[in-house]
Amino acid sequence: MIDPKLTLALIQDNATVGDIEGNVAKIHAHIDANMTADLIVFPEMFLTGYPLGDLVTRPSFLAQVGRALQDLSDWVVAQEGPSILVGAPQSGDGLPYNGAWLIEPSGAMRVVRKTELPNSDVFDERRTFLNHEGQNLPLPFKGFNLGVMICEDMWHGRVARNLADEMADILIALNGSPFHVGKQSVRIDHAKNRVRATGLPLIYLNLTGAQDEIVFDGASFVLNANGSLDQMVAFQNQSHRVVVTRTEEGVMVTPETEISNATYPDKIASKYSACVLGLRDYVSKIGNPRVVIGVSGGLDSALVAAMAVDALGADRVIGVMMPSQYTGGESLGLADELMERLGIHRQVLPIGDAYEAVDRGATRTITALAAGIGIEAQMGVTRENFQARLRGLYLMGLTNALGAILLSTGNKSEMSVGYATLYGDMNGGFNPLKSIWKTEAFEMCRWRNLQSDLALVSLPAKPVSNPIPDGIITRPPTAELADDQSDTKSLGDYEILDTVLKLITEEQADHMVAAFRITEIFGEEGVLQLTGGEDANAYAFRIARLVRGAQYKRDQSCPGPKTNRTDYGLGWRYPIAGTYQL
Numbered sequence: 001m002i003d004p005k006l007t008l009a010l011i012q013d014n015a016t017v018g019d020i021e022g023n024v025a026k027i028h029a030h031i032d033a034n035m036t037a038d039l040i041v042f043p044e045m046f047l048t049g050y051p052l053g054d055l056v057t058r059p060s061f062l063a064q065v066g067r068a069l070q071d072l073s074d075w076v077v078a079q080e081g082p083s084i085l086v087g088a089p090q091s092g093d094g095l096p097y098n099g100a101w102l103i104e105p106s107g108a109m110r111v112v113r114k115t116e117l118p119n120s121d122v123f124d125e126r127r128t129f130l131n132h133e134g135q136n137l138p139l140p141f142k143g144f145n146l147g148v149m150i151c152e153d154m155w156h157g158r159v160a161r162n163l164a165d166e167m168a169d170i171l172i173a174l175n176g177s178p179f180h181v182g183k184q185s186v187r188i189d190h191a192k193n194r195v196r197a198t199g200l201p202l203i204y205l206n207l208t209g210a211q212d213e214i215v216f217d218g219a220s221f222v223l224n225a226n227g228s229l230d231q232m233v234a235f236q237n238q239s240h241r242v243v244v245t246r247t248e249e250g251v252m253v254t255p256e257t258e259i260s261n262a263t264y265p266d267k268i269a270s271k272y273s274a275c276v277l278g279l280r281d282y283v284s285k286i287g288n289p290r291v292v293i294g295v296s297g298g299l300d301s302a303l304v305a306a307m308a309v310d311a312l313g314a315d316r317v318i319g320v321m322m323p324s325q326y327t328g329g330e331s332l333g334l335a336d337e338l339m340e341r342l343g344i345h346r347q348v349l350p351i352g353d354a355y356e357a358v359d360r361g362a363t364r365t366i367t368a369l370a371a372g373i374g375i376e377a378q379m380g381v382t383r384e385n386f387q388a389r390l391r392g393l394y395l396m397g398l399t400n401a402l403g404a405i406l407l408s409t410g411n412k413s414e415m416s417v418g419y420a421t422l423y424g425d426m427n428g429g430f431n432p433l434k435s436i437w438k439t440e441a442f443e444m445c446r447w448r449n450l451q452s453d454l455a456l457v458s459l460p461a462k463p464v465s466n467p468i469p470d471g472i473i474t475r476p477p478t479a480e481l482a483d484d485q486s487d488t489k490s491l492g493d494y495e496i497l498d499t500v501l502k503l504i505t506e507e508q509a510d511h512m513v514a515a516f517r518i519t520e521i522f523g524e525e526g527v528l529q530l531t532g533g534e535d536a537n538a539y540a541f542r543i544a545r546l547v548r549g550a551q552y553k554r555d556q557s558c559p560g561p562k563t564n565r566t567d568y569g570l571g572w573r574y575p576i577a578g579t580y581q582l
Contacts, residue, residue: 004143006244007256009034009082011042012218013237014209016285017049018061020068027072027086030239031079037241038142040084043207044151044176045098047072047088051176051211056128062091073103081105083141087150087174092130100148100174102139112136114150115159121571122178122214122562125152138168144244144251147200149173154204155190157197164198169251170244171198175206179217179274180565184234184264191223199225201244201253208237210281213434213559213569215274219264222253230255233262235273235457268447271440271563272307273457275432278561280311280457282430283405290404294395294425295319295339295346297331299472300433301409302338303445306467307432308407313460314343318404321348322391324355330471337469351390358386388424396427405429408558413438415557415568416501417491417543418550426557434560435567437502438477438494445473489532492539496522496530500543504582506566511544511582512537544582552576 011030015023023046034040044050047068055061065088076084083104090099090111098114113132117125136159138145147168153159154173163171171194177187191202201224207216219234222242226249232238241256265273283291291308295301308317319339323332339346363379370377399406408428410420412435420426433441445468454463476488491497499518503509509517515536518527524536531539554568555576562569 004246006038006142006144007036008203008242008244008253009037009040010203010205010220010222010232010240010242011040011046012206012208012220012232012240013042013046014216014281015043015046015049015207016209017052017211018055020048020064023047023049024068024072027084028075031075031082031084033239034082034241035079037082040082041172041203041205042084042086042174043205044087044100044174045089046086046207049211050087050207051123051214052089052128054128056089056096062089062096065089066091069101069103069109073107073109076103076105077107079105085146085148085172085174087176089129095128095130097132098125098129098150100150102141102146102148104141110139112139112148112150114153116152116156118152121566122569124570135162135166137166138163144169147171151175151177154194154202157193160194160198160200160202164200168198168200169246170253171195171200171202173202173204175204175220176216177206178562179215179270180563180567181267181271182565184217184219187219188221188223188229191221192227195223195225199250201225201251203242203253208235208277210274210278210561211285212282213278213562213567215278215561215563217270217274219262224252225250226252231262231264234264234270235277268440268443271436272444272448274561274563275436276307276311276457276459279307279407279430279432282559283312286405288403288405288429290316290318290402292318292320292395292398292402292404292406293409294391294406295321295335297321297327297333297335297338297472299441299445299477300411300438301335302468302472303441303448304407304409304432305338305342305344306445306448306464309342309344309467310454310457310459310463314464315345317342317344318398318402319344319346320395320398321346322351322394323348324351324387326387330475334469334471334475338467338472341467341469342464349394351387351394354390355387358390359383362386385421385424388421392421392424392427399429407432408560409433410557411436411438411441412567413491413494413498413501415554416505416550417497417546418553419491420553422553422556426553428558431558431560434557434569435563437498439498442473442494449473491543492532492534493530496527496539497543500540501547504544504547505572506564511540514544515540548580548582 089096100112102110115132119126138147147163205220208218220232222230321335406428408431411433503514519536527536
């Protein structure tokens with residue numbers, strides 16, 4: 001008797017939320033390209049896109065899913081194979097299940113239900129899905145028992161153990177696993193634990209692409225019981241065919257053809273790739289033809305412009321410089337050089353006349369009103385915000401007139417402490433830098449200038465070499481809203497600021513712990529030098545208060561790609577009003 005073998009086509013691809021027709025078309029294309037496979041495997045919720053939020057609870061949507069599954073079954077039957085394993089919801093009592101559907105040429109359709117529903121950070125699946133309280137059994141298929149798991153199930157040993165106890169031959173995990181720095185090593189560690197505990201090979205298949213703030217990095221892999229690891233590329237769509245066979249050592253999964261074992265990119269490369277992919281998918285999936293960026297001659301807007309060109313192509317990017325009387329000639333020159341290097345559409349819209357008109361009219365009224373209620377008007381920050389909001393007005397007007405989306409350019413350091421103006425520089429539909437610390441933005445600019453061939457993300461055109469002028473990277477950061485203004489005078493050096501902010505936000509330390517840690521890292525004299533004279537306790541307390549006080553701004557900010565374990569957005573839910581202290 002010849003031992004059976006299975007040929008599997010593993011599809012690491014990008015699904016669009018709600019576009020069932022488009023996702024089905026992708027499934028058809030993959031079937032056509034893999035007619036000699038026994039089974040084509042797709043990631044979690046590939047039929048519908050993921051995550052779905054409350055959309056998955058709507059009866060009309062679930063009815064559409066049911067029709068699509070039946071149509072897929074009819075297609076597989078008509079094609080006489082191959083079989084497919086695809087993620088899609090299954091209607092339940094009140095709420096649906098998160099399911100994985102095995103559809104065969106015989107017309108048989110079997111479903112496995114997700115048993116572990118994540119309810120932390122960006123996930124809120126207990127709100128939208130039913131938990132499968134029973135035990136999933138392996139699916140018999142052509143001489144093998146397939147132990148199918150869905151994403152979070154792989155992170156819990158009992159699920160794999162139950163499947164192994166029920167005589168599974170192989171573990172197959174369908175995933176919609178979001179990216180953050182360090183996530184891949186955590187996935188592989190969990191997979192190794194499952195393989196060691198069961199003695200079974202494991203296939204980990206993940207989505208690519210982005211949905212709102214969530215980025216899926218792919219990076220699927222096959223892990224055998226002997227420890228051999230075969231990784232697919234990160235941040236790109238890829239199909240990979242493997243053969244499942246029985247050997248004296250047990251069931252083995254081997255590549256059908258030799259492929260290079262992909263290495264996961266390092267921190268800056270992976271974060272940049274996530275930002276570009278997040279931007280590309282957000283703009284494309286909402287169907288917008290072009291983006292507008294306010295280009296200041298500063299680091300952040302330069303980095304966003306480079307990302308936009310990498311994501312969309314230069315012809316879809318419009319850069320606008322909006323000088324005031326505080327804008328230096330160096331900023332004008334650097335902004336113009338940046339836009340020329342990138343090859344984007346460029347425009348200059350001075351705000352000086354509009355600012356003077358607003359300042360004359362508003363200052364007179366504000367001063368009189370303040371005197372009437374017995375207080376002194378704070379016109380310094382008011383005048384700075386006039387400028388930021390006039391720029392926001394111009395940019396939003398351009399997007400209305402040109403049918404574009406405005407990209408915001410504030411980094412995570414600014415978002416943390418509220419160093420941004422509501423309805424001004426915070427305007428926008430998407431912010432590629434929302435989870436990028438200022439110190440990382442400097443690193444990214446230097447890294448991007450060294451890249452002549454960005455192979456990490458599928459780009460619309462050959463990437464521009466050395467896109468960001470050195471002067472933008474080396475000059476001291478400033479908003480140029482007042483004379484002699486600089487970021488460091490307001491916030492301290494970004495090296496110490498980001499250290500405190502990471503401790504408070506990503507490690508959940510309070511200001512007292514943060515003060516102790518920065519003293520350990522920089523020393524007392526170093527702290528005084530980096531903060532402009534504040535000791536560790538005073539500085540950490542001030543920064544923590546700024547983080548606490550800026551929550552109302554962050555709640556009104558536009559989405560941006562999540563790249564850290566903890567970022568502002570779905571995974572950061574803090575009250576605005578109250579008396580608490582971080």
